[in-house]
Amino acid sequence: MATIGETKTDSTNVETKTESTNGEQVSRHQEVGHKSLLQSDALYQYILETSVYPREPEPMKELREVTAKHPWNIMTTSADEGQFINMLLKLVNAKNTMEIGVFTGYSLLATALALPDDGKILAMDINRENYEVGLPIIEKAGVAHKIDFKEGPALPVLDQMIADGKYHGTFDFIFVDADKDNYINYHKRLIDLVKIGGLIGYDNTLWNGSVVAPADAPMRKYVRYYRDFVLELNKALAADPRIEICMLPVGDGITLCRRIN
Numbered sequence: 001m002a003t004i005g006e007t008k009t010d011s012t013n014v015e016t017k018t019e020s021t022n023g024e025q026v027s028r029h030q031e032v033g034h035k036s037l038l039q040s041d042a043l044y045q046y047i048l049e050t051s052v053y054p055r056e057p058e059p060m061k062e063l064r065e066v067t068a069k070h071p072w073n074i075m076t077t078s079a080d081e082g083q084f085i086n087m088l089l090k091l092v093n094a095k096n097t098m099e100i101g102v103f104t105g106y107s108l109l110a111t112a113l114a115l116p117d118d119g120k121i122l123a124m125d126i127n128r129e130n131y132e133v134g135l136p137i138i139e140k141a142g143v144a145h146k147i148d149f150k151e152g153p154a155l156p157v158l159d160q161m162i163a164d165g166k167y168h169g170t171f172d173f174i175f176v177d178a179d180k181d182n183y184i185n186y187h188k189r190l191i192d193l194v195k196i197g198g199l200i201g202y203d204n205t206l207w208n209g210s211v212v213a214p215a216d217a218p219m220r221k222y223v224r225y226y227r228d229f230v231l232e233l234n235k236a237l238a239a240d241p242r243i244e245i246c247m248l249p250v251g252d253g254i255t256l257c258r259r260i261n
């Protein structure tokens, strides 16, 4: 039986046979950023090759390729999810946004490219070094002026913004892609900072598919550790009357929350 969370970290694109969690033989291609929960790798590859890669902006392609060489490349947002975020932000005419969890900046760049020239992204990460891997590409793309990067844990920044009082209901879109054990804590604060009618996107809400795995299924340690937090978040979001939700099987699962009051 395969271990949940076992993901390839090399930059090759080789078809291999591995076992799925239910023991069935499935084919899984090996590609950095492969986060799809689709059970058919051929179908995922089709999506990438037909719809995503041919339309991927050059800077995003460059950043994806640079990130593929990073030892923690598994953390990156996948190209299909980047395309989704970019389209979504244009559809809702987002201007003032926030991102928690930047890494090398793939979703950040997808966001920055979607916003108008005077759009803003408050971007937070505890690690500036990884952000600086992508920064030259973001600068070359001419969108760095939209980004206000803050190094450090996001929670105290959110608390400060709430205490300030002037940020209530000001964000059109907030993408949360950081420490899963804090998502509930982020939600308590973000619901106040997002506009009524605005969106919060919580990433990885299907958590490697582990949300439906039996408790005794083999799982990578980090998958097992965060699983209960993700399960708890999913329940809490479904029960929250202040939002409408839509959980999409894009990437590793993204739950969109639209604030309604």
Ligand code: SAM
Residues within 6 Å of the ligand: 075, 076, 077, 100, 101, 102, 103, 104, 105, 106, 107, 108, 124, 125, 126, 127, 130, 152, 153, 154, 155, 177, 178, 179
């Ligand atoms: N969105 C990124 C992308 O497109 O590549 C991927 C983000 S990665 C999955 C998670 C990031 O969250 C890491 O870069 C990590 O340093 C950051 N992180 C972890 N805990 C954090 C915290 N308390 N506050 C802010 N960022 C945090």
Ligand code: CA
Residues within 6 Å of the ligand: 075, 076, 077, 177, 203, 204, 252
């Ligand atoms: Ca993610």
